[in-house]
Each structure stands twice: as structure tokens, then as C-alpha cells.
Amino acid sequence: METADQKRVAMPVQGGSLLAGYRPLDGVPDEMVDAAGETRPVWKPFIAALDALGPDELSRRFARADQYLRDAGVYYRVYDNVGTNEREWPLAHVPMLIDEPEWRTISAGLVQRAELFESIVADIYSDNTLVQRGLLPPGLIASSPEYLRPVSGAVPSGGHFLHFCAFELGRGPDGQWWVLSDRTQAPSGAGFALENRVATTRALSDIYGDMPVHRLAGFFRGFRDALHDLAAAESGQLAIMTPGPLNETYYEHAYIARYLGIMLLEGEDLTVTKGRLMVRTVSGLKPISVLWRRLDASFVDPLELNPVSRLGTPGLVEAVRNGSVSMVNALGSGILETRALLAFLPRIVRALRGEELILPSIATWWCGQGSERRHVIDKIDRLMIGPALSTRMPFEDEGATRLGSSLSPEEKAELIARIEADGPAFVGQEAVTLSTTPVFVGGALVPRPASLRVYLARTENGWSVMPGGFARVGFSQDPTAIAMQRGGQAADVWVVDSGPVDRDTLLPGERGAFSRAQLGSLPSRAAENLTWLGRYIERAEDMVRILRAYHVRLAETSDPDMPLLVETRDYLEPLGIEVDSAIPAGLIGVIDSAVYSAGQIRDRFSPDGWLALRDLSKTVHDFASKVAPGDDAVRAMTVLLRKLSGFSGLVHENMYRFTGWRFLEIGRRLERGIQIARSLAWLGRADAPDGALDMMLEIGDSVMTHRRQYTAHTDRRTVIDLLALDPLDPRSIVFQLERLKEEIDTLPGASRGGHLSPVAKEVLKLHTALAVKEPGDMSPEVLDQLAYDIGGLYSSLSKSYFG
Numbered sequence: 001m002e003t004a005d006q007k008r009v010a011m012p013v014q015g016g017s018l019l020a021g022y023r024p025l026d027g028v029p030d031e032m033v034d035a036a037g038e039t040r041p042v043w044k045p046f047i048a049a050l051d052a053l054g055p056d057e058l059s060r061r062f063a064r065a066d067q068y069l070r071d072a073g074v075y076y077r078v079y080d081n082v083g084t085n086e087r088e089w090p091l092a093h094v095p096m097l098i099d100e101p102e103w104r105t106i107s108a109g110l111v112q113r114a115e116l117f118e119s120i121v122a123d124i125y126s127d128n129t130l131v132q133r134g135l136l137p138p139g140l141i142a143s144s145p146e147y148l149r150p151v152s153g154a155v156p157s158g159g160h161f162l163h164f165c166a167f168e169l170g171r172g173p174d175g176q177w178w179v180l181s182d183r184t185q186a187p188s189g190a191g192f193a194l195e196n197r198v199a200t201t202r203a204l205s206d207i208y209g210d211m212p213v214h215r216l217a218g219f220f221r222g223f224r225d226a227l228h229d230l231a232a233a234e235s236g237q238l239a240i241m242t243p244g245p246l247n248e249t250y251y252e253h254a255y256i257a258r259y260l261g262i263m264l265l266e267g268e269d270l271t272v273t274k275g276r277l278m279v280r281t282v283s284g285l286k287p288i289s290v291l292w293r294r295l296d297a298s299f300v301d302p303l304e305l306n307p308v309s310r311l312g313t314p315g316l317v318e319a320v321r322n323g324s325v326s327m328v329n330a331l332g333s334g335i336l337e338t339r340a341l342l343a344f345l346p347r348i349v350r351a352l353r354g355e356e357l358i359l360p361s362i363a364t365w366w367c368g369q370g371s372e373r374r375h376v377i378d379k380i381d382r383l384m385i386g387p388a389l390s391t392r393m394p395f396e397d398e399g400a401t402r403l404g405s406s407l408s409p410e411e412k413a414e415l416i417a418r419i420e421a422d423g424p425a426f427v428g429q430e431a432v433t434l435s436t437t438p439v440f441v442g443g444a445l446v447p448r449p450a451s452l453r454v455y456l457a458r459t460e461n462g463w464s465v466m467p468g469g470f471a472r473v474g475f476s477q478d479p480t481a482i483a484m485q486r487g488g489q490a491a492d493v494w495v496v497d498s499g500p501v502d503r504d505t506l507l508p509g510e511r512g513a514f515s516r517a518q519l520g521s522l523p524s525r526a527a528e529n530l531t532w533l534g535r536y537i538e539r540a541e542d543m544v545r546i547l548r549a550y551h552v553r554l555a556e557t558s559d560p561d562m563p564l565l566v567e568t569r570d571y572l573e574p575l576g577i578e579v580d581s582a583i584p585a586g587l588i589g590v591i592d593s594a595v596y597s598a599g600q601i602r603d604r605f606s607p608d609g610w611l612a613l614r615d616l617s618k619t620v621h622d623f624a625s626k627v628a629p630g631d632d633a634v635r636a637m638t639v640l641l642r643k644l645s646g647f648s649g650l651v652h653e654n655m656y657r658f659t660g661w662r663f664l665e666i667g668r669r670l671e672r673g674i675q676i677a678r679s680l681a682w683l684g685r686a687d688a689p690d691g692a693l694d695m696m697l698e699i700g701d702s703v704m705t706h707r708r709q710y711t712a713h714t715d716r717r718t719v720i721d722l723l724a725l726d727p728l729d730p731r732s733i734v735f736q737l738e739r740l741k742e743e744i745d746t747l748p749g750a751s752r753g754g755h756l757s758p759v760a761k762e763v764l765k766l767h768t769a770l771a772v773k774e775p776g777d778m779s780p781e782v783l784d785q786l787a788y789d790i791g792g793l794y795s796s797l798s799k800s801y802f803g
Contacts, residue, residue: 018051018445024436029171030447031096031437042099042496049207050094055443062093062440065203071611073602074195074255077248089192091199092473092489096437096450100214100497106169106177106454107465109359114165114456114463116349117184117336121161125152125332135348137368139424140341144389146185146334148297150304150317157289158230158326160458161333164223164292166190166469169359169452171435179342179361180432180451185334186294190455191252192490193470194220194259200492212497214467218504222464223457224260227290230326236289237521239263239279241270243295243311245599253294254602262292264603267300269523272315277325281521282659282801283748292328300331340366340388340427362432368424376428377416380404383428385415403431437491439473449474452493468493527663528802529600531794534667536594541644542675543577543587545699548637550579552698553691555631563689571682582633583624591620604660612647619643662743666797669743673736673790676700676723680733681783684720693719700731717775724778725770733786737767740793747801759796766790 019039024030032043039047050058066088074089098106123130124147130136141147166187168180197216201208231238242253244266257264263279270288271278278285298306303314319325335341342364349357365372366388376383386401407415419426436447454469471491550568554560569579576586595617598605620640627636648668655661682688683696693714697703700723709726710718724733741763744750750760766789 018055019047020444022438022445022447024447027173028433028447028449029173029175029435031098031171031435031450032445042097045211046097046207049204049210058093058440059443061203065091065093065199068199068202069195072195072607073251073610073614074192074199075251076192077246077250089195090489091196092439092448092471092491093200093203094438094440094445095200095204095492095494096452096471097494097496100495103467103495106359109177109179109357110167110454110456110465111463112349112353112355112358113167113179113182114162116345116353117165117182118160118162119352120341120348121184121330121333121336124335125154125161130348130351133351135351136341136344137366139368140338140366140388141335143424144335144338145298146332146338146389148305148332151320151331154321154331155323156320156326156330157234157323161330163226163328163458164190165329165456167454167456169454170362170432173433177359177452179359181339182337183453184329184336185296186329187455188249188252188294189453189470190220190466191255191259192249193453193455193466193468193492195255196470196490196492197468208494211494212499212501214495214497214501215504216466216468218502219455219457219464219466220260221504222459222461224262226457226459227262227292227328229460231290234289234324234326236277236287236325237263237279238290239265239288239292241265241267241291241293241295241300243299245602247295249294251602257603263521263523265523266525267310267312269525270313270316272313272319275318275322275324277313277316277319279521280524282524282527282663283521286521288325290326290328297331297334338388339364339386339390339429340368342429343372343427363430365428366424367419367426367428372428373419373423376426377419379428380412380416382431384431385419385426385428388425388427437471437473439489439491448489450491467495522659522663524802526601526604526660528798529597530604530660530663531667531670531797531802533594533597533601534664534669535671536590536597537644537648538668538671539675540587540590540594541641541648542671542679542699543572543575543584543590544637544640544644545701546572546679547577547579547584547587548634548641549695549698551582551630551633551637553695554629555634558630564691564695567682567689567692568695579629581624582627582629583620583636588620588624591617606654608654609647609650612643612650616640616643616647659747662746663801666740666743669736669739670790670794672731673733673740674787676731676733676736677783677787677790680720680723680778681780681787684716684778684783685780686716696723702729702731705729720775720778724783725773725775727771733790734767734770737763737770737790741767744797749800757800759793759800762789762793762796766793 022033024033024037029035032040032047034040053061069089069091075086076089077086120130124141131138131141162184164187166183166189168183169177170180172178194216227238240253240257240262242250242264244250247253254264256262265279269279271280271285273285277288277291279288293300295311299309300312301314301316302309302312304317305312316325317331320327320331342361343366345361346357349355365376367373367376368388376385381404383404384401385404390400402411402415404412404415434449434451437450438445439448450471450473452469452471455466457464457466471493473489473491475489546568550565553562553565559565572579576589577584578586595613598610598613602610623636623640627633651664655664679696679699683692683699685692693716696719697706697714702722706714706718706722709722722729723731726732727734727738729735741760744760744763747757750757756764766786770786
């Protein structure tokens with residue numbers, strides 16, 4: 001394997017200023033430059049366009065691409081010794097370019113490989129003729145943790161084991177593309193490939209528009225349509241199954257679900273009833289007939305597979321066996337990722353198809369066979385040694401895969417002893433030397449090692465190849481340091497044609513009769529998170545209004561012992577709000593909870609809404625260490641209030657009025673009703689300190705309304721009338737109950753056969769009782785009870801829709 005201190009080619013590359021210092025590594029193929037140091041034809045117009053922009057303009061444009069990714073919230077999760085944390089998506093701004101003729105060869109090789117893998121996995125889980133004919137060792141299959149006996153003999157209801165695959169490619173020293181690893185379990189990255197394209201074209205829109213680059217939308221449209229056709233044929237719905245927000249690629253799961261318009265579900269959203277997979281929705285159980293899983297097979301069913309899994313659904317394997325659900329990809333297909341399998345593919349493809357592999361795998365020797373084990377031991381200095389059953393690429397698995405030449409004599413002797421003692425556990429593989437591709441660093445282009453990940457999807461016309469995928473690029477010249485978990489970058493891949501290309505989109509054509517799409521089912525968990533998002537946002541706004549009123553008075557009097565301020569502290573302390581800090585931890589916690597709830601439903605949340613929420617969170621965290629009590633805090637609270645109002649306005653004005661929006665609105669109205677009732681009970685007491693009523697009007701954002709409505713001096717009756725009983729005041733309690741009644745009446749099952757649901761009855765009772773009251777009836781005790789009763793509506797709502 002080449003190292004970071006390789007010699008560089010002495011011949012300078014022809015070109016403008018960006019290429020003046022570009023030097024490919026000695027003996028390593030480069031994607032942009034050929035062996036003679038000439039820029040490849042497909043790259044020439046692109047590099048000329050970059051050079052015309054110049055380093056400064058490119059830096060500004062690439063910064064805009066990075067800003068887009070930050071604004072969109074694109075991230076991946078990193079696991080390390082400390083735990084897990086989110087990192088911004090590391091875009092390598094210069095795309096990798098491949099011309100159409102070469103891409104046709106790559107596509108043909110990968111389609112051949114996908115068809116071969118379909119035959120292999122179908123045989124492994126049925127007749128096992130490959131084992132019987134001696135083309136696959138039985139021990140290799142039987143010992144694999146990815147061989148799932150509970151699904152042996154089960155024929156996929158859709159007729160195919162594989163629907164979506166990915167393959168990692170690298171270009172060898174001879175210029176040929178080699179397959180480094182196969183992804184048939186739950187391939188990740190397709191959504192990131194889309195985001196790479198969006199971000200790159202944001203920076204280079206003029207260049208992209210002038211070049212005949214193949215679009216990606218047609219690939220996704222074909223796969224989406226195939227999945228919908230499969231679901232319709234089996235009389236059920238289509239969904240994506242995710243491990244949840246803590247998964248390293250959860251952002252991508254949510255992005256793909258939103259992009260394709262598919263439900264995103266976690267294991268707890270699903271249940272198996274009478275052998276049929278069902279999703280829990282606010283309208284009751286609904287059948288799922290196609291499930292695109294984005295988690296490893298062993299975790300999908302704790303009943304029959306991994307008993308410690310908390311990510312799956314008990315009974316899911318049963319539903320697969322009886323054919324009531326199609327799994328994408330089929331359970332057990334992960335066995336095709338077994339590293340040792342690469343050693344047997346050449347014989348298998350000749351036996352099954354009478355062909356040679358168009359795209360060969362990296363040379364692999366399984367140490368479960370005597371001659372191969374001897375070869376690996378004899379050539380250990382030239383090979384990578386790793387676990388036979390691992391599904392990871394050689395340069396990804398630093399801990400388990402070792403380059404023989406990098407070992408000390410003692411380490412090498414220990415490894416050889418382990419291979420001799422347990423040969424079937426090891427493979428030897430040819431050391432990987434990756435080609436390089438240009439990266440923009442410090443105002444110039446420099447070569448960095450890269451691999452290419454390409455995606456295939458099964459459609460009604462057979463396998464479709466995504467025209468591009470994404471390249472993983474190293475930060476340094478070390479070819480082992482390109483894995484995302486180890487700090488690698490991701491680059492867009494442009495497949496460039498010689499002529500015009502189709503401008504594909506996800507939109508259907510205009511042929512045939514028009515019909516408005518029907519809204520899909522709303523999972524109960526999503527409805528619950530939407531409700532809590534509404535509650536947390538409204539709770540945060542109430543806290544901010546109270547804190548602003550407190551600090552206004554503190555700034556005016558400089559007397560923290562003023563009776564109204566003392567009472568305010570006493571009121572806030574049980575709520576976890578310590579006013580000694582200008583930005584209390586309790587307020588930060590509520591806003592963080594809102595972000596968490598929104599994060600659970602990223603597929604149902606607009607990018608603008610998410611950006612506004614993240615901006616709010618960033619602001620409150622920034623303020624925490626910078627803001628002082630008093631006037632400084634007043635200004636900070638005004639900023640937070642403006643951002644809270646901006647988020648609420650964005651949601652209220654732009655969010656489609658589907659069932660999910662109604663739960664979000666219900667959450668807001670519940671919380672506002674509770675908070676106004678509690679504040680009125682506190683500040684509307686007959687013995688409240690001086691200034692309490694004025695403070696209440698500030699908290700209720702009703703100072704101007706009160707002045708216009710009542711010419712008399714402010715008193716308890718006018719404040720209670722406005723903020724509790726006035727049906728035209730959007731801050732009043734009765735207004736919240738009116739809105740709650742309207743929204744709850746539109747929920748599924750709110751009224752059946754003339755009978756109201758329990759929650760509809762409760763809100764009707766509360767609204768009617770309050771509508772007939774007078775200000776004199778609203779004692780602190782009545783208001784406290786009203787706050788309690790409004791809170792009780794959530795319990796009824798939860799029992800009806802979230803259980």
C-alpha cells in the first residue's frame with residue numbers, strides 16, 4: 001500500500017493557476033490526470049471553468065455550499081471512546097468526474113454483480129446447490145452471523161431478495177475499477193449523495209448547468225414507483241424502518257423519507273397482528289406490505305433474532321415467513337457482504353452465468369482452505385489480513401484488519417499463529433491502493449485518495465444504476481483514512497455525457513386524469529412528538545415572557561427584594577427556573593426538548609422549520625454565557641421571543657393542514673391554556689403585589705388590547721375578562737378551548753355514529769363551563785383547577801391516539 005510520503009511525479013500538470021502545483025502521486029492513478037500528466041478530456045472544460053473563477057471566488061462559493069449544509073442540518077453521527085456526537089457533513093467541494101463510456105462499463109459490471117448476488121442469496125436460503133456443487137464451503141455459510149436460519153426456506157413475497165444495493169469501488173494501478181466491498185444489508189448514503197449534489201450545485205450552478213451531467217432524480221423516481229407498485233399489489237402501505245435518531249445516518253433516513261414521500265417508522269411504531277405487519281396510527285392499525293429497512297437484519301425482531309434488540313418489532317419474522325410483508329432488502333441478505341465470499345465469486349459467476357466478472361473483486365484468499373491459508377502466511381507482508389466474516393472494507397476496519405508489512409516481528413508471529421489455529425476466521429486480501437482525485441485546499445487543487453460508492457435499485461425495467469453516487473475522499477494522502485468515522489470527506493460524482501441529458505425530476509408526467517393525492521397515515525409516535533413540540537414551544541414562550549417582565553422590573557428598580565420580584569422567583573422556582581441566571585438552565589432545557597421532539601420527526605418537518613428551531617437553540621445556548629441580569633437579559637429575551645414567534649408563525653402559515661398539523665396545534669393550545677390559567681391564578685389574586693396585573697397583561701401580550709378594550713383603570717375583573725373569558729383574544733383561555741374543540745373535532749374517530757370521543761366530550765364540557773362564567777367567578781382556586789383540567793385533556797388525547 002502506498003503511504004503518505006510517496007514520491008510525486010516530477011512532470012507538472014498542464015493547466016491554469018489551480019493546476020500549477022498539482023502533482024499526482026508516483027505509481028498511483030489519478031482521476032483528473034493521466035499517466036503522461038495531461039488533464040483527461042472529461043475534466044478539461046470543468047477545470048477551465050474553475051480556473052476562470054479563481055481561488056478567491058471558489059472559496060466564497062464553497063463556503064456557501066457549507067452554509068447550505070449547516071442550514072439544512074445535514075450531519076452524521078460519530079461513535080468514539082467518549083460516546084456519540086453529531087458532526088457537520090464534510091463536503092469535498094470538487095466533484096469527481098467520470099465520462100459516460102466508462103460509466104457504462106461500471107454500470108454493466110454492477111448490474112451483473114447484483115443479478116449474481118440475487119442468484120446466490122436465493123440459493124443459500126433454498127436448495128443450497130452452490131454448497132452441493134462445491135462452489136461454496138458449507139462452513140462459511142453456517143458460521144456466518146448473517147445467515148438467518150429463521151428465514152431459511154422463506155420466499156420473499158415480492159419475488160426478489162434484493163431491491164437496493166451499493167458497491168464500493170476503487171481504481172487500481174492499472175486503471176481498472178475493482179469492487180472493494182458489497183452492501184446488500186441496508187446500504188446507506190443515497191440521501192447524502194443527493195445532498196452532496198444539492199450543495200455542490202449551489203456552489204457551481206453555472207458550471208453544472210453548462211455541462212451535460214446526468215441527473216439523480218430519475219433513479220429515485222424509478223425506485224419509488226417500483227416500491228409503490230409492490231405495496232399496491234400486496235394491498236398495504238409502504239414505509240422505511242429506521243433504528244432512530246441515535247443512528248449514525250438517521251439524517252439520511254429522514255431525508256430520503258421526506259424526499260420520496262414515504263412514512264418513516266421505528267420498531268415501536270409497528271406491531272404484528274394475526275401474522276400481518278401493522279403500523280400504529282391515530283386512525284388505528286394500518287397494514288404495511290413493503291418495509292424498506294435501514295437497520296441490520298438481526299435487530300428487526302427480538303423474538304426470533306437478537307433478543308436484546310430494542311429497535312425491532314416482535315413477530316416481524318413471522319410476517320415475513322407468511323408472505324404478508326416484503327422486506328427491502330430481504331432478511332438474511334446481509335450474508336452477501338461476507339468478506340470471504342469474494343474469494344469464490346469468480347467460480348460462481350462462471351458456473352451460474354458462464355461469464356467472467358466485468359468488475360473484479362480485490363483478490364481474496366479464505367484461510368479456511370489449506371493451500372489458501374499457506375499462501376496468505378507466505379505472502380503476509382504483501383497482504384491485508386482481516387476477519388473472514390466481517391462485512392467492512394479493508395481500509396475501514398483499522399482495529400481488526402492489519403497490513404502485514406506494518407507489523408512488528410512479534411505481532412506478525414502472533415497473527416500467523418492465530419491464522420494457523422483458526423484459519424476459517426481469517427482472509428488475506430490484496431493491499432488496496434486507491435486512485436486520487438482533486439481536492440480544493442488552500443486555494444489550489446491537491447490529490448487525495450478516493451473510493452466510489454454506487455447505488456443500484458430494482459425497478460419494473462430491471463436494475464437501475466444511480467448515475468453518480470458519491471466518492472469518499474481522504475483529508476490526507478493516507479488511503480486508510482477515508483472512512484467517515486475516521487474523518488473522511490464526501491464528494492459529489494458527476495457522470496458527464498457527450499451530449500444533452502434528460503432533466504429528470506420526481507414529478508409525474510401530465511398524462512391521464514388528474515387526482516389529488518391522498519394523505520398518508522400519521523403514526524401515533526409522530527403525532528405524540530408533534531403534540532409535545534407544540535407544547536414545548538409554547539412553554540418556552542411563556543417562560544421567556546415571564547423572565548422578560550421580571551428583568552424589566554429588575555432593571556427599573558435594581559431591587560431584587562421588591563415584593564413582585566420575590567413572588568416571581570417563588571413562582572418560577574418549582575418550574576425549574578432559577579432567575580439568578582439571566583438565561584436559566586430550565587429555559588434552555590425546554591428549548592432543547594423542543595429540538596429533540598422535532599428531531600424524532602425530521603421526515604415530517606420542513607427544512608425551514610428545522611433551521612428556525614436550530615437557530616433558536618443556538619441562540620439560547622450562546623446567550624447562556626454572555627447575558628447579564630437586568631437590561632441585558634431584557635434584550636436577550638426579546639430576541640428569543642422574536643425567534644419563537646418566527647418559528648410559530650412559520651409553522652402556522654406554511655404547514656399543510658393535515659392531521660399532523662392538528663396535533664401540533666393542539667399541543668400549542670393545551671400549553672397556552674394551562675400557562676395563562678396558572679399565571680392568572682398567581683397574578684390575578686386579590687392580594688397580589690402591586691403591579692401584578694400590569695405584569696399579567698405583559699405576559700399575556702395584551703397590554704394594547706386591554707387599553708383599547710377598557711377605558712377604566714386596570715383591575716382584576718378587566719384582566720380576567722380579557723385573558724380568561726374573551727373569545728376574541730387569541731391569548732385567552734376560552735379562545736384556547738374553542739380552538740382545541742375545533743381541532744379535536746376533526747381528528748380521526750372524534751365522532752362516530754353521533755357519539756363524541758372521550759377527549760371531545762371533555763373539551764366540550766370545559767369550553768361550555770367556561771363560556772358561561774363571569775369574571776367574579778374566576779377565583780384563584782377555579783383557575784388552578786381549570787389549568788389542571790386542561791392538562792387532563794392531554795391524558796385523554798394520549799389514551800385515544802398515542803397508546
